[in-house]
Amino acid sequence: MNLIRYQEPELATWSPLNRLSSLREEMNRLLDGSLAGFSGSAGLFGGWNPTVDVFQDKDNVLIKAELPGMKKEDIDITFQEGTLTICGERKQESEVKEGEVYRSERFFGKFHRTVSMPTKVDAEKIKASYKDGILSVQLPKAAEAKAKQIDVSVS
Amino acid sequence: MTTHAAPLERQAEQQVSRLPAWEQPNADIREEHDAYVLELEMPGVSKAGIEVTVEQNQLTIVGHRSDAAPQGEVVYQESRRADFRRTFELDPSINAAKIQAKMEQGILRLTLPKAESIKPRKIQVAD
Numbered sequence: 001m002n003l004i005r006y007q008e009p010e011l012a013t014w015s016p017l018n019r020l021s022s023l024r025e026e027m028n029r030l031l032d033g034s035l036a037g038f039s040g041s042a043g044l045f046g047g048w049n050p051t052v053d054v055f056q057d058k059d060n061v062l063i064k065a066e067l068p069g070m071k072k073e074d075i076d077i078t079f080q081e082g083t084l085t086i087c088g089e090r091k092q093e094s095e096v097k098e099g100e101v102y103r104s105e106r107f108f109g110k111f112h113r114t115v116s117m118p119t120k121v122d123a124e125k126i127k128a129s130y131k132d133g134i135l136s137v138q139l140p141k142a143a144e145a146k147a148k149q150i151d152v153s154v155s
Numbered sequence: 156m157t158t159h160a161a162p163l164e165r166q167a168e169q170q171v172s173r174l175p176a177w178e179q180p181n182a183d184i185r186e187e188h189d190a191y192v193l194e195l196e197m198p199g200v201s202k203a204g205i206e207v208t209v210e211q212n213q214l215t216i217v218g219h220r221s222d223a224a225p226q227g228e229v230v231y232q233e234s235r236r237a238d239f240r241r242t243f244e245l246d247p248s249i250n251a252a253k254i255q256a257k258m259e260q261g262i263l264r265l266t267l268p269k270a271e272s273i274k275p276r277k278i279q280v281a282d
Contacts (some may be wrong), residue, residue, distance in 0.1 A: 052231070053232045053233060054252065062227065067198045068198040069194075101188060105182050106183045106194065106196055132260065133196070133199065134198050
């Protein structure tokens with residue numbers, strides 16, 4: 001009797017569904033990329049809406065907001081019940097007393113953005129820094145929110 | 156037929172992948188008494204990442220981002236993460252040799268002094 005290892009076609013490495021979902025991801029990325037220029041900080045919805053990115057790795061949630069030309073004391077960050085709020089005001093320098101303005105594309109004034117946390121974070125350990133016009137906020141994940149490695153015991 | 160299609164396809168693919176990857180920074184331009192002031196918003200660019208060049212009458216500003224993409228998965232991304240580039244036509248009345256640049260918290264301020272000959276000159280009336 002021959003023992004033939006029969007490999008099911010579905011368990012083969014090439015899965016058509018994977019290809020479809022990655023195609024969909026590509027389409028999403030394409031559309032998101034082209035529309036970001038319009039809806040990001042273009043102020044279509046009135047006023048200034050700074051661009052915000054949210055990343056997460058296994059220990060932290062990282063938020064980056066593009067806020068060029070601000071003073072540290074004009075940025076206000078608060079965290080409450082799983083939501084981070086970044087608001088503030090960009091004041092125009094007082095040098096614009098004389099002279100003609102030819103082009104004015106930059107936004108000034110108040111802005112307000114809120115970000116909901118994807119997981120639970122430890123509010124005591126939130127750190128924020130402002131460099132080169134980018135505000136980076138690091139929110140360490142709460143211990144219970146981190147993925148736990150489960151060991152398999154073999155008996 | 157098939158021998159013609161392959162190089163054309165490759166050329167088209169190359170052109171698509173070379174789509175402009177620059178973002179245009181927002182600019183404020185104003186004229187002051189003896190200079191023009193140009194302010195560009197380039198978050199994520201430090202002083203070392205700025206290239207300002209003047210060639211004939213064209214001013215080109217390139218800003219390379221120095222913030223690396225954070226490790227980890229993207230939950231929500233709005234930024235395009237592209238470098239900045241913008242060109243301006245300079246009026247001949249600008250003294251290109253004396254352009255000054257200052258970079259602070261992502262804002263590049265260029266001061267473009269007007270050439271001496273353009274400034275209004277008072278002419279004394281001789282007796």
